[in-house]
Each structure stands twice: as C-alpha cells, then as structure tokens.
Amino acid sequence: MNDKKRVLVVEDEVDVRTYISTLFQDQGYGILTAENGKEGFELAIKEKPDLITLDIAMPSQSGMRTFRMFKDSEELKSIPVIIITGMGEDVSSFIKRLKGFSSQPEGFMGKPIDEEKLIKMVSDLI
Amino acid sequence: MSLFVYLITYAGIVIFCAAVLKRIISYINNPMHVRWELYPVPHEGGGKAEYGGSYLEEVDWWKKPRETSKINELKVMAAEILGLKAVYEYNRPLWFVTYPFHIGLYFTVMFLVFLFIGSIAGLMGIEALTIMAIVKFTGPLGFILTICGAAGLLYKRLTDENLKIYSSIEHYFNLILFIVTMGVAVLTWLFVDPDFVMAKTFIAGLISFKLTGISNPLFLIQIFLIVATITYIPFTHMSHFFMKYFLYHDIRWDDKPNIDSPETNAKINVVLNYPITWSAEHIAGHGKKTWAEVATFNPEAQTEKEQ
Amino acid sequence: MSKKSLTINDVSKASPILTKVDNEDLMPLPWNIKEKESKDIAEGIQNDYACILDDVSVLNIPKPKTKEEEQELVDKFISGMKKSFSRTDNWTFLTMLETTMENCAKCNTCSDACHLYEASGQNEMYRPNYRTEIFRRIYKKYVKKEPFSDLRNGKVDLNWRTIARLGEMSYRCNICRRCAQACPIGADNALVAREIRKIFSQEMGIAPPELHKGGSVNQMRTGSSTQMNAMVAKDNVEFIDEDFAEETGYEFHTPWDVEGADILLIHNAGEIMAWPDNIAAFSIIFEAAGLSWTLSSEVAGYDSINYGVFYDDVQYARTAILHAQAAKKLGVKKIVLAECGHAHKALTVIADRVLPEGLQIPRESCFPLLRDIVKSGKIKFDPSRNNFPVTLHDPCNVTRLMGIIKPQREIMKELCPQFREMVPNGPHNYCCGGGSGFAIMHRNNIGDWRNKVTGRKKISQILNAFSDSRGPEIEKYVCAPCSNCKGQIRDLIEGYELLDKEQLTYGGIVELIVNAMVDVNPGFINWEEF
Ligand code: SF4
Ligand code: SF4
Numbered sequence: 001m002n003d004k005k006r007v008l009v010v011e012d013e014v015d016v017r018t019y020i021s022t023l024f025q026d027q028g029y030g031i032l033t034a035e036n037g038k039e040g041f042e043l044a045i046k047e048k049p050d051l052i053t054l055d056i057a058m059p060s061q062s063g064m065r066t067f068r069m070f071k072d073s074e075e076l077k078s079i080p081v082i083i084i085t086g087m088g089e090d091v092s093s094f095i096k097r098l099k100g101f102s103s104q105p106e107g108f109m110g111k112p113i114d115e116e117k118l119i120k121m122v123s124d125l126i
Numbered sequence: 127m128s129l130f131v132y133l134i135t136y137a138g139i140v141i142f143c144a145a146v147l148k149r150i151i152s153y154i155n156n157p158m159h160v161r162w163e164l165y166p167v168p169h170e171g172g173g174k175a176e177y178g179g180s181y182l183e184e185v186d187w188w189k190k191p192r193e194t195s196k197i198n199e200l201k202v203m204a205a206e207i208l209g210l211k212a213v214y215e216y217n218r219p220l221w222f223v224t225y226p227f228h229i230g231l232y233f234t235v236m237f238l239v240f241l242f243i244g245s246i247a248g249l250m251g252i253e254a255l256t257i258m259a260i261v262k263f264t265g266p267l268g269f270i271l272t273i274c275g276a277a278g279l280l281y282k283r284l285t286d287e288n289l290k291i292y293s294s295i296e297h298y299f300n301l302i303l304f305i306v307t308m309g310v311a312v313l314t315w316l317f318v319d320p321d322f323v324m325a326k327t328f329i330a331g332l333i334s335f336k337l338t339g340i341s342n343p344l345f346l347i348q349i350f351l352i353v354a355t356i357t358y359i360p361f362t363h364m365s366h367f368f369m370k371y372f373l374y375h376d377i378r379w380d381d382k383p384n385i386d387s388p389e390t391n392a393k394i395n396v397v398l399n400y401p402i403t404w405s406a407e408h409i410a411g412h413g414k415k416t417w418a419e420v421a422t423f424n425p426e427a428q429t430e431k432e433q
Numbered sequence: 434m435s436k437k438s439l440t441i442n443d444v445s446k447a448s449p450i451l452t453k454v455d456n457e458d459l460m461p462l463p464w465n466i467k468e469k470e471s472k473d474i475a476e477g478i479q480n481d482y483a484c485i486l487d488d489v490s491v492l493n494i495p496k497p498k499t500k501e502e503e504q505e506l507v508d509k510f511i512s513g514m515k516k517s518f519s520r521t522d523n524w525t526f527l528t529m530l531e532t533t534m535e536n537c538a539k540c541n542t543c544s545d546a547c548h549l550y551e552a553s554g555q556n557e558m559y560r561p562n563y564r565t566e567i568f569r570r571i572y573k574k575y576v577k578k579e580p581f582s583d584l585r586n587g588k589v590d591l592n593w594r595t596i597a598r599l600g601e602m603s604y605r606c607n608i609c610r611r612c613a614q615a616c617p618i619g620a621d622n623a624l625v626a627r628e629i630r631k632i633f634s635q636e637m638g639i640a641p642p643e644l645h646k647g648g649s650v651n652q653m654r655t656g657s658s659t660q661m662n663a664m665v666a667k668d669n670v671e672f673i674d675e676d677f678a679e680e681t682g683y684e685f686h687t688p689w690d691v692e693g694a695d696i697l698l699i700h701n702a703g704e705i706m707a708w709p710d711n712i713a714a715f716s717i718i719f720e721a722a723g724l725s726w727t728l729s730s731e732v733a734g735y736d737s738i739n740y741g742v743f744y745d746d747v748q749y750a751r752t753a754i755l756h757a758q759a760a761k762k763l764g765v766k767k768i769v770l771a772e773c774g775h776a777h778k779a780l781t782v783i784a785d786r787v788l789p790e791g792l793q794i795p796r797e798s799c800f801p802l803l804r805d806i807v808k809s810g811k812i813k814f815d816p817s818r819n820n821f822p823v824t825l826h827d828p829c830n831v832t833r834l835m836g837i838i839k840p841q842r843e844i845m846k847e848l849c850p851q852f853r854e855m856v857p858n859g860p861h862n863y864c865c866g867g868g869s870g871f872a873i874m875h876r877n878n879i880g881d882w883r884n885k886v887t888g889r890k891k892i893s894q895i896l897n898a899f900s901d902s903r904g905p906e907i908e909k910y911v912c913a914p915c916s917n918c919k920g921q922i923r924d925l926i927e928g929y930e931l932l933d934k935e936q937l938t939y940g941g942i943v944e945l946i947v948n949a950m951v952d953v954n955p956g957f958i959n960w961e962e963f
Pocket of ligand 1: 536542543562615617618621
C-alpha cells in the first residue's frame with residue numbers, strides 16, 4: 001500500500017509507546033514515534049503524519065504545550081490529534097475553558113487504553 | 127460478720143483505686159497521639175470560643191501571643207458535668223432519665239464525702255451538726271434520684287428499639303445493680319439507720335481500724351452492695367466518670383501547637399523511631415523498619431529510578 | 434424506631450445484601466426537587482467484588498472465592514486490628530481508639546447529628562454507632578479477649594461477611610466528625626470508620642482506587658494525584674496566566690520556584706484543570722497585594738492533597754513530609770494552603786506532631802491572609818459587583834476541625850451585600866457529602882449515591898438558604914472554599930439541574946474577591962454551563 005496512513009505516536013514511556021505503535025501497526029498503519037513533545041513537533045513538521053496521538057505528562061515539554069503548538073501551526077493544525085492520558089476528563093474541559101487553545105483535540109482516550117475504542121476512533125478520523 | 131464486711135470494704139477501696147489508677151496510668155503511658163481536636167474549643171480566648179474559632183484564624187499565628195481562657199473552659203465543664211449539656215442538647219428524651227441518675231450519683235458522692243468528714247470530726251470529738259445535716263439531706267435524695275434515673279434508663283433500654291440493639295446484658299445488669307444497691311440503702315435509711323449514726327460509726331471504725339461493733343444485717347448488706355458497686359464501676363464503660371477528663375482535655379481540646387517545643391520534638395523523635403509492622407505491600411514491601419524510615423521513603427520515586 | 438431495623442448480628446448473615454436505601458425512605462428535599470433514577474451497581478463488578486452491604490461499592494473488596502480465602506479475609510483483618518491497638522504500629526491514634534472502645538455508653542446521642550443517618554431516613558446501617566459497635570464487639574472478643582465478652586459487650590458472629598461489610602461500611606461515613614461533636618463522653622465514631630479503613634489499607638492492601646492507586650500513589654510518582662507532572666502543571670498555569678490576564682484586563686504572572694520567597698502557596702492541583710479561575714484568582718489577589726510568594730514544582734509541592742488523611746497513616750506521613758521538604762528546599766518563611774479543606778487539616782494540624790525537627794516550616798490557612806488583604810485597603814473593591822445572593826459552605830476540615838470560622842465571614846460581609854448563612858454553620862456545619870474522599874469518586878453509581886444520600890442534607894441547606902430568591906431570574910452563588918466540597922457541590926447542582934432551573938452556581942472565595950476588584954474587568958464570575 002503506497003498511501004499507507006501514518007500515525008505519529010508521541011509518548012515518553014517506552015512501554016506505552018511500543019504498545020500503542022504495535023496496536024496501530026497491526027491495523028496496517030505506518031508508525032512514527034517521538035519520545036517528547038519537541039521531537040514530536042519537529043517530526044510532524046517534517047513528515048506530516050495523518051494523525052497524531054499525544055501523551056500529556058511528559059518531561060521537558062508537556063503534552064498540553066505540544067498540543068497547542070500543533071494547533072497553532074498553520075501546517076499542522078488540520079492533522080487530527082488524539083490525546084491519550086490518564087488524567088481524565090478534566091483535560092478536555094480545561095482545553096475547552098481556555099481561549100488560548102485555538103481548537104479541541106479530535107479525540108480523547110483515557111488510560112488504561114480501550115483498544116477497540118481507540119482503533120475505532122483512529123479509523124473514523126483517517 | 128462485721129469484720130468480714132470491714133475487710134471487704136478495705137479490699138474494695140484498694141481495688142477501686144488500683145483500677146482507676148491503672149486506667150489513668152495506662153492512658154498517660156500511651157505514646158503521644160496526633161492532634162485531633164474538635165471545635166468549639168472552650169479555652170480559646172479573645173471571644174473566639176463563643177463561635178468556635180481558634181488561634182489559626184490569625185495570619186502568622188505562631189508569632190502571636192495566644193489568648194486562652196481557663197474560666198471559659200471551667201464554665202463549659204460545669205455545664206457539662208452539672209447539666210449534662212450535650213445530652214440535653216442532642217438527646218432530650220434520654221436526658222430526662224439520665225439526668226436524675228447522674229445527679230443522684232453526685233448527691234450520693236457528696237453524702238459519702240460529708241459522712242467521711244463527719245466521721246473524722248466524730249473521732250476528734252466534734253459533733254459537726256451542719257455536716258451531719260448535709261449527710262442526712264444528700265443521702266436519701268441521692269439514693270432516690272439514682273433509683274428513679276436507673277429505673278428510667280432501664281425502661282428506656284428495654285423499650286426503645288433503637289437502644290435495645292446496642293444494649294448488652296451488662297447494661298441491664300449495671301442498672302439493676304444500682305437499683306438494688308440504692309434500694310437497700312433507702313430501706314436501711316428508713317428502717318435501720320435514719321440519722322446515719324451507724325454509717326458514721328462504720329466509717330469511723332474504718333478510719334481508726336476498730337473493726338467491730340455493727341451487727342445489723344440489713345446495714346451490712348447495704349455496705350457490701352455499695353462497696354461492690356463502687357469497686358465494679360472502673361471496670362466498665364462507667365469509667366467515663368473520670369476518663370472523660372482526658373477525652374475532653376487531652377483529645378477534643380488539645381490544640382497545643384508545636385512551636386519549637388523541645389518537649390514535643392523529643393516525643394516526635396521517640397514515636398518516629400517506633401518499629402512499624404503493617405503488612406500491606408506499600409508499607410512492608412521495601413524493607414524499611416521504623417516509622418521514620420518508612421515515612422521519609424517515597425516508594426514511587428524509587429521504582430522509577432530502579433527501572 | 435428506624436425504618437430499616439437491623440440488629441448487630443445481621444451483619445454476619447448470608448443475605449445477598451444487608452440493607453438498601455429506597456427513594457421513599459429518603460429525607461424529603463425542599464422545593465419539591467425531583468429525585469433522579471439512580472443506577473444499580475454495574476453487573477460486572479458484582480462477580481469480582483464483595484457487594485454485599487447495600488447497592489453501592491466504594492472500597493471494592495475482592496470477593497473471596499474459596500473457604501480459605503474467606504478465612505484469610507477474617508484472619509488478616511484480625512491481625513490488622515491487633516496492630517490498631519499496638520502502641521508502636523498505631524501511635525498516631527491509639528489513644529483515641531482505645532478511649533472510644535472503652536467509654537462509649539451506647540446512648541445513641543450521636544445518631545441525629547449524622548447527615549447520612551438523617552438523609553437515609555434513619556437507616557440503621559448509617560447510624561454512627563452501628564459500625565463502631567460491630568468493631569468494638571470484635572475487638573473485645575478476639576483482640577482484647579475480655580472474659581464474658583458476649584455478656585458484657587454483646588454477641589458478634591465473626592465471618593467473612595462481617596469483615597467485608599464492616600470494611601465497606603467504613604466508606605458509608607464522611608468522617609466529618611459531627612457525631613463526635615455531639616457525643617457527651619467524647620467518643621469518636623468517625624475515628625473508628627477511619628481506623629477500619631486503615632486496617633484495610635495498611636494491613637490488607639485494600640483501598641478505593643481513587644484514593645490509593647489513583648491518588649496518593651500517583652502523587653508520589655508523578656508529583657500530583659491528577660497525574661500532572663511538574664511540567665504539565667507549570668505549562669497549564671502559564672496558559673491560565675495568559676488567558677486570564679486577557680479576560681480580566683489585569684496583567685499578572687504566577688511565580689514558580691522562587692527561592693527565599695515569603696510564602697509557598699500550595700493549591701489542590703485538581704483546581705488547575707477543573708477550576709482554572711481559582712488558580713488565576715489567587716495569583717491576581719496575591720500580585721495585587723504585593724506579596725512575596727511562589728508555587729513549587731517539587732514532587733507534591735504543587736499539589737496539597739493528602740489522601741492519607743482519609744485512609745492510611747503511612748501515606749499520610751509520607752505526603753506531609755514531601756510537602757514540608759518542598760518548602761524547605763525553597764527556603765520560604767511559611768506554607769499557605771489554598772482552598773482545600775483536608776489539606777488544611779493534614780498539614781497544619783495533624784502534621785504538627787508528625788514532622789520531624791528541621792521540617793517544621795510554619796503552615797497556615799489562606800483564609801486569614803485573604804481576610805487581611807481584603808481589609809487592608811491595598812486593593813479597591815466594588816461590592817455591588819457581587820450583588821447577588823451568596824451563601825457560604827463550611828468545609829468540615831477548616832471549621833469543625835480547625836476553628837477557622839470568622840475570616841471567611843469577614844470577607845463575605847465586606848464584599849457580598851446579599852450574603853446569607855446556612856443553618857447550622859461554622860463548627861456545627863453539615864458536611865457537603867463529598868468528605869473523606871467521596872467527592873473524587875464517580876465509579877459505577879457512586880455519583881448517584883453521593884447526590885441521593887451523602888449530599889442530601891447539604892443541598893437542602895443550600896436551597897433553604899435561598900428560599901427568598903427562587904427562580905431562574907435570580908443568579909445565586911454557593912461559595913465552597915474547598916476543592917473537594919466544590920466537586921461535590923458541582924455534582925449536586927448538576928444532578929438536581931439547579932443551574933438551569935435556579936441559576937445556581939458555585940465556586941470558591943477568591944473568585945468572589947476578584948469579581949469585586951475594581952481593577953479587573955467585570956464579570957469574572959459567570960453563570961455559564963460548567
Ligand atoms: S459515641 Fe457517644 S453519643 Fe454515640 S453512643 Fe457512644 S457515648 Fe453515646
Ligand atoms: S463522621 Fe459524619 S458521616 Fe460519619 S458517622 Fe459521624 S456524622 Fe455521620
């Protein structure tokens with residue numbers, strides 16, 4: 001498949017990163033990974049993935065800031081982002097509440113990850 | 127017979143004192159507990175006690191002089207001891223029976239105290255008419271009020287479905303014991319010793335170790351019952367008559383902060399070095415042995431590093 | 434006599450459940466507020482957990498599958514109970530526990546003080562003394578081994594059901610200590626609930642997931658029970674600064690990790706994402722007052738929660754020490770606790786005899802400080818901006834357990850022309866129903882139960898306080914200066930649809946202060962969907 005859809009997984013914990021990547025790989029998606037927000041942003045600019053999954057609690061740069069950078073960037077803002085976090089619904093209410101966030105994440109997934117739901121979410125988006 | 131009752135009385139007094147002391151000492155010997163006060167704390171000064179306020183209402187409270195009021199505390203204690211205020215406020219139906227019971231006991235204690243004083247006076251050859259008048263007044267009043275209260279309490283415990291669930295045989299036994307003891311005391315007063323002369327002689331005998339002289343069986347039964355009851359009290363929940371002091375002063379109202387107190391710090395040092403043996407994984411799982419070791423250890427930070 | 438009459442020994446019987454509160458049992462609410470249908474316990478969990486107390490499962494005790502597992506549950510509990518009465522294992526609370534065991538007169542004077550007992554239509558299981566009595570009889574017979582215990586203290590049948598139900602029952606109490614306040618003797622049934630929770634957590638390793646794994650453990654691992662690490666917290670607060678500076682027209686900047694500042698302010702980190710207004714309001718007020726202050730990005734240094742207070746002394750002590758260490762590292766003069774009640778009590782009162790020398794940095798509540806700021810004249814206020822009916826909820830931990838009553842009221846009187854009290858209030862207040870950890874629990878039908886039973890008394894108090902200003906035309910505000918109370922009151926308002934029907938909203942105290950600040954654009958508080 002030439003036009004294999006590619007997902008960028010931004011997640012600092014190796015185990016979780018591998019787990020999510022494998023999950024998507026099994027579904028036939030191409031995988032890009034980044035272990036922190038900065039790297040994720042640079043990779044996204046370079047590779048223009050079809051979808052991004054993003055962890056929130058990461059060292060050096062938070063997923064919240066990374067998310068804002070994605071959505072503030074003319075080049076990236078149309079790429080759907082799924083936030084994957086154990087932090088709960090408050091993350092989305094926070095993003096909704098603050099005007100500084102120009103848009104909402106396209107998807108939201110709690111931890112532990114509900115595989116079926118996540119796969120469905122991704123296939124609905126791309 | 128009379129000698130036997132004398133001996134029983136001595137033994138009873140000793141056991142009573144020992145039991146009370148044991149409870150108090152065991153209380154005092156407990157390790158320092160954490161602060162767990164409950165407001166209103168009546169010794170708070172500066173008008174704070176009235177609305178339940180505390181010194182923590184001030185910025186930089188540790189730098190400010192603490193206003194306290196012993197008088198306020200005494201007022202609250204008086205209302206509680208003499209009026210059973212908490213029961214009056216929160217459980218009025220019970221108050222109507224428990225109040226006569228407690229007041230009856232207070233009069234009985236007064237009776238015993240004044241009888242004791244009267245006996246000493248008698249030994250010294252003083253007639254002490256006023257004192258004996260108080261004895262004659264407080265005794266019968268105390269006995270009768272206690273009987274009424276105990277009977278009322280017994281009736282409540284037997285008929286109130288809510289209390290029944292929480293009442294054990296001991297509750298009924300205790301109340302019946304009071305009714306019988308005080309009943310015999312009333313009979314003795316009515317038919318044997320209306321002026322408490324015999325009682326005075328008995329106590330004088332106790333004090334001066336002249337263990338003879340009284341042979342009236344009803345009187346001796348009365349002494350036996352009173353001694354038995356008094357001896358028994360500290361072994362039951364009725365020990366609250368003295369333990370309440372600690373429950374209020376040392377727990378509920380203990381708001382003493384630790385501001386560079388060497389005494390408290392020494393105690394903290396002791397308790398933190400106690401061993402800890404709780405078995406749950408998050409406590410026992412790291413080979414830490416004392417409270418200090420366990421509490422200053424962050425098992426979660428550790429696992430991150432180990433990974 | 435209570436409608437659902439139970440005896441002590443019913444707790445051990447092989448019935449499917451012990452009791453249940455039906456809608457018709459419930460204490461009636463004012464204003465004919467309608468009761469919503471509540472969910473049953475999710476099917477799946479009944480197979481895994483011992484759901485044999487009632488129709489809620491808070492503690493989630495794994496269901497024993499074999500006779501051996503049943504016996505193990507009993508044995509472990511008894512072994513834990515022994516430690517509760519050990520002077521070394523339970524030095525913290527031994528004295529209070531022993532005196533409560535020995536001196537209670539079983540007079541039931543404490544019952545009517547309990548909002549759960551009242552709200553449930555006097556269900557025996559909710560009587561403050563019910564769980565204590567079971568605990569006491571087990572203690573006297575199996576641990577203290579009192580001779581003739583059955584006669585003296587009453588019988589108790591000890592089996593796995595007794596233990597499972599007792600454990601779950603320790604989570605049918607808000608540990609608000611209102612019952613203890615009513616006790617003539619000074620016995621403390623709230624404490625007993627907490628001691629049972631401790632045995633389950635400290636000995637058996639069983640605790641509600643929100644408190645332990647998702648709570649205190651997360652806090653020690655990531656820095657905050659919200660799982661926000663320091664980076665996320667800092668970024669979020671920076672976003673809050675930007676957003677609210679624009680919204681309010683007031684430039685401010687929340688300082689982080691300022692060494693040698695006077696004040697280390699510790700928020701309940703849950704506020705950051707759930708109630709950013711509260712974070713912003715604190716920063717605005719502190720900046721306007723010209724204070725020297727900072728937040729800390731150390732582990733637990735930016736999250737004041739200490740769930741150990743609800744269920745575990747060890748987790749409690751660990752967290753208190755982390756808080757003190759954060760302050761020490763920055764060399765601040767004092768710690769000020771923001772609007773979080775249990776954090777107030779945990780760090781100012783209880784920690785007083787736990788923190789070792791060297792870590793005893795002075796700690797105080799934010800309320801006196803805010804009162805002094807409001808009264809100082811440093812900030813200009815226009816109270817007419819707060820000209821809507823406001824009532825004040827008293828967090829138990831701040832009032833009954835700390836005696837901080839007046840500062841909040843002085844602020845109210847200064848800034849809220851239509852302030853009115855709830856009845857009763859101050860140290861005699863009623864718990865919001867979220868106390869002892871419930872506010873953060875939404876699992877299964879716990880949310881329904883909180884609205885129906887635990888929060889029932891509070892919502893009726895709130896409604897009664899506004900009886901002169903009914904209807905959706907009048908905007909009303911419940912000031913609940915505590916994160917957990919706020920969460921519970923939010924759920925009550927949502928559950929009973931009071932924002933739509935009554936324009937009733939809620940928030941903290943700093944929001945009211947900022948709402949009245951002349952230098953801030955009007956409308957800081959709004960009545961939008963939350
Ligand atoms: S705890 Fe106090 S009020 Fe409650 S039953 Fe015991 S003695 Fe009575
Ligand atoms: S602590 Fe509060 S909720 Fe618990 S039994 Fe006492 S009054 Fe009821």
